[in-house]
Amino acid sequence: MQDQDLTPDTDDHSPKSRHSPKSMLLIAGAAIVAIAASATMYFYFKTSDKMQANAGDPQQVAAGKIVYQGSCASCHGKALEGQPAWRTRKADGKLPAPPQDKTGHSWHHPDEQLFLITRNGVKPPLAPEGYLSDMPAFDDKLSDRQIWDVIAFIKASWPADIRARQKRVNDANRQ
Ligand code: HEC
Numbered sequence: 161m162q163d164q165d166l167t168p169d170t171d172d173h174s175p176k177s178r179h180s181p182k183s184m185l186l187i188a189g190a191a192i193v194a195i196a197a198s199a200t201m202y203f204y205f206k207t208s209d210k211m212q213a214n215a216g217d218p219q220q221v222a223a224g225k226i227v228y229q230g231s232c233a234s235c236h237g238k239a240l241e242g243q244p245a246w247r248t249r250k251a252d253g254k255l256p257a258p259p260q261d262k263t264g265h266s267w268h269h270p271d272e273q274l275f276l277i278t279r280n281g282v283k284p285p286l287a288p289e290g291y292l293s294d295m296p297a298f299d300d301k302l303s304d305r306q307i308w309d310v311i312a313f314i315k316a317s318w319p320a321d322i323r324a325r326q327k328r329v330n331d332a333n334r335q
Contacts, residue, residue, distance in 0.1 A: 211304055211305065211308045212271065212308060213271050213274075213275075213308045213309075213311035213312040213315055214312055215312050215315035215316040215318075215323060216316075217312065220308070220309050220312040220313075221309075221312050221313050221316045223306070223309040223313075224306075224308075224309035224310040224311065224312045224313025224314070224316075225313045227302060227306045227307075227309055227310040227313070228240075228260075228310050228313050228314070231298065231301065231302065231310070232260070232310065235257035235294070235295075236257045236258070236259065236260045237257075237259065237260075239261070240259055240260040240261040240264075240314065240317055241259050241261065241263075242256070242257055242258045242259030242260070242263075242264055243256035243257045243258075244256070246258045246259065246264075252292075253292060254292050254293055254294050255293070255294075256294075257294070257295070260314045260317065261317050261318070262317070262318050262319060262322045266314060267315075267318055267322050267323075267325065267326040267329075268326075268329065269326075269329065270326075270329050270330045270332075270333035270334075271311060271315075271330055272333065273286060273333075274311050274314070275304075275307055275308065275311060277295065278298050278302075278307045278310065278311070279297065279298055279299045279302075279304070279307055280297050280299060281293060281295050281296060281297035282295045283297075
């Protein structure tokens with residue numbers, strides 16, 4: 161017997177009624193897909209909004225390693241070892257690039273300062289006005305996300321005790 165509920169709409173070429181169990185299933189399926197998609201979007205934007213350097217996130221660390229090798233290794237060293245005699249100013253009065261591993265002093269800084277140094281270079285308020293430095297500003301070369309990634313990579317190179325000490329610096333800075 162024909163279903164009485166067939167849509168009169170001529171551009172519905174479906175032989176099935178809108179209310180057949182099969183189409184209800186399709187509608188329910190579409191609704192589930194829509195909810196899942198918006199949940200995914202929500203979490204994506206939520207986590208990407210919260211820019212931070214998480215040394216415990218292998219994906220972020222891997223992304224940061226690529227940034228480091230491409231943009232930082234030429235000065236800070238392939239193995240984060242810095243330039244020779246990095247504590248002694250050169251003839252031009254500028255400092256060589258310090259290590260980024262535990263032998264340097266990046267870990268004395270909270271994450272936000274490492275971010276600002278990388279994005280803006282060594283500029284006030286983190287250095288005196290007119291301070292001369294070879295550390296480039298990366299604001300026009302790297303996205304904020306890439307800068308957080310490279311900081312995550314640098315942090316991941318530090319042993320647990322150094323990471324714990326830098327975490328205390330971070331916590332104090334955020335209070
Ligand atoms: C052209 C060479 C050069 C490149 C490339 C470079 N740096 Fe530097 N960086 C320096 C120098 C030199 C200093 C020391 C700054 C000073 O005190 O004058 C420095 C300092 C820093 C500091 C502060 C360290 C501290 O102990 O206070 C951070 C953080 C830093 N660089 C991160 C990076 C990151 C991340 C990259 C890659 C995205 C990078 N640098 C690329 C030369 C470089």
